[in-house]
Amino acid sequence: MAPRLKVFTWSDGFHAFTVAVSSRPKALEAWGSKQDLFATGLASELSGGPDYEAALAAPGEVIERGLTIDVGKIAKAAKPKKAAGPSKARLAKIEKLQAELEALDVEHQAAQASLADRLKALEDERGERERTHAKRRKTLTAALKAARR
Incomplete structure (x- = not known):
């Protein structure tokens, strides 16, 4: 049985980043965040809207929507860069x-x-x-x- 997907979102003020995954730690991993954005109140669970639908259509993929740059544009976000050795x-x-x-x-x-x-x-x-x-x-x-x- 596949785990139930939840949709999580956070914003840097310029873009909203949304992802459909099974848990908060997986959301943080998908966003490439080293800090707990949920503990700081920057991230939360989403229950509806266009970002919610776009995230559910592409589970595990980070969906990016412009808030002040490319306003309203919804697209898959670039993968976070891993630290090079x-x-x-x-x-x-x-x-x-x-x-x-x-x-x-x-x-x-x-x-x-x-x-x-x-x-x-x-x-x-x-x-x-x-x-x-x-x-x-x-x-x-x-x-x-x-x-x-």
Whole structure:
């Protein structure tokens, strides 16, 4: 059993757009609207008139009637344009930037590893100097103590 068709309409102030579909979401999809025109009060269900009859004669097709431009003219509306994906040039630029970002991260990790190695070597050298100093100080302190007696 085919779903019962309802006729919905909305206007941009210049044209009235009418469509016969089974639900509000399908009407919004047919109009190419990303916002809920019913929630804002811009769209409503239609129950009669020439737009109603034209919409029922072409279910799923958006019927456009001029209000201030081409007044009274009723015709099928142009299909809403779907958003095109990024261009090849833009995709190439994105790919290049991603590669540069990955290279930067690898370079940063290598630099961090090098710094960590250098820091460990400095800490080892510091520890060795502390041990050498303590050993020499102990020896000199003992010699000084012996000399004072």
